[in-house]
Amino acid sequence: MFLKEITIKNFRNFNDLSLNFDSRINIFVGENGAGKTNLLEAIYFLGISKSFRTNQDKQLIKFDEVELFLNGKILKENTETQINISFTINNEASLQKKVRVNNKALTRIIDLIGQLKVIVFSPEDLEIVKGSPAIRRRFLDIELSQVSPNYLYNLQRYLKIIKHRNQILSIIKRNRGLDLRELDAWNDQLVETGIPIIRKRQELLNELNPLINEIYHQIRGLPQEIKINYKPCVVEEDFREKLEIKQEDEIRQETTLIGPHRDDISFYINDINARYFASQGQQRTIAICLKLAELQYQYLQTQESPILLLDDVTSELDEAKREALLNFVSKDINKANLQVFITTTDVAELSPDFVKDACIFKVKQGEIHHQTAKNLL
Numbered sequence: 001m002f003l004k005e006i007t008i009k010n011f012r013n014f015n016d017l018s019l020n021f022d023s024r025i026n027i028f029v030g031e032n033g034a035g036k037t038n039l040l041e042a043i044y045f046l047g048i049s050k051s052f053r054t055n056q057d058k059q060l061i062k063f064d065e066v067e068l069f070l071n072g073k074i075l076k077e078n079t080e081t082q083i084n085i086s087f088t089i090n091n092e093a094s095l096q097k098k099v100r101v102n103n104k105a106l107t108r109i110i111d112l113i114g115q116l117k118v119i120v121f122s123p124e125d126l127e128i129v130k131g132s133p134a135i136r137r138r139f140l141d142i143e144l145s146q147v148s149p150n151y152l153y154n155l156q157r158y159l160k161i162i163k164h165r166n167q168i169l170s171i172i173k174r175n176r177g178l179d180l181r182e183l184d185a186w187n188d189q190l191v192e193t194g195i196p197i198i199r200k201r202q203e204l205l206n207e208l209n210p211l212i213n214e215i216y217h218q219i220r221g222l223p224q225e226i227k228i229n230y231k232p233c234v235v236e237e238d239f240r241e242k243l244e245i246k247q248e249d250e251i252r253q254e255t256t257l258i259g260p261h262r263d264d265i266s267f268y269i270n271d272i273n274a275r276y277f278a279s280q281g282q283q284r285t286i287a288i289c290l291k292l293a294e295l296q297y298q299y300l301q302t303q304e305s306p307i308l309l310l311d312d313v314t315s316e317l318d319e320a321k322r323e324a325l326l327n328f329v330s331k332d333i334n335k336a337n338l339q340v341f342i343t344t345t346d347v348a349e350l351s352p353d354f355v356k357d358a359c360i361f362k363v364k365q366g367e368i369h370h371q372t373a374k375n376l377l
Helices: 036-048 121-132 133-147 149-172 182-218 236-246 245-253 280-302 319-336
Strands: 002-011 015-018 027-031 066-078 080-091 095-100 118-121 226-231 264-269 309-312 340-344 359-364 367-371
Touching: 002 036, 002 121, 002 182, 015 036, 015 367, 036 066, 036 118, 036 309, 036 340, 066 149, 118 280, 121 133, 121 280, 133 149, 133 182, 133 264, 133 280, 149 182, 149 245, 182 226, 182 236, 182 280, 182 319, 236 245, 264 280, 280 319, 309 319
Parallel strands: 027 340, 027 359, 118 309, 309 340
Antiparallel strands: 002 015, 002 066, 066 080, 080 095, 226 264, 359 367
């Protein structure tokens, strides 16, 4: 799988843009604020229908414009797939969002996920290690959704059940005479949809642990053991019992306190919690290794390499780790037909072997032009 072409209109600081890409390495060079990350964000949006930088779709529309348009052409085993995404701000200032695949309108975003598999590493991904549990749950959900449509479908059902169950809890708090058997029915649905989520998350971490450990050894060059621990809010055999135990607390707080929507994961270096005791350099390396492990996991699950987006890794890593990262990525490029998009302020910070066969673009004030490595070095 690779992204052959993208057309952008009114996305962030891009007015009207059309680019063709190399099937292997694409490098975007420019000063900070030129729009390099915006381009990676547009590519990511084609695959996930979400930004990795904001939850507000309106923020993606170019200032003083009322519509946005993205079009991507993807090549999979000589078959071309076309994705179109458009936003329009209507008179009520609400956003109308349309998604089409091969000119067929999608009524569910779930049907888009997997058409363009994509993994991004950006400086903000340090928060996966040291940030809030919600960030780590989002990582789990996006990764599993790209390889398992059933997981995404079940997750959406689960979140709707949580919403309805919370409404019932609020009603019960205000009217103690309400029949609690109605809550029991929602408990049944919560357990039914929640247990498969718990199982899939555990399976994912079982697969990721040996991968991230090996990658960390290669990039860090130290015999340290890296481990991701799953911290479920509840284990499946205790799910229903914990709901009964917490029922009074849930009614009082009007919210569901038990279930995978409160899960977390932790990262350890030699049995030491990296969130609290690792240096920022170690945390950053763990985050990058996690993304590379994610890359390998998706390939093992689907026999198809996702697109890898690397945002500003040259400024985030020292020279030795940067070289190790690019060497690792180069092996995957050759082994699994991996397509990579990487941003940098200086192409000289990338190894000559990595750059020599790359397609290089110069980004300046929202405009992008194809360049040669000779002109930029």
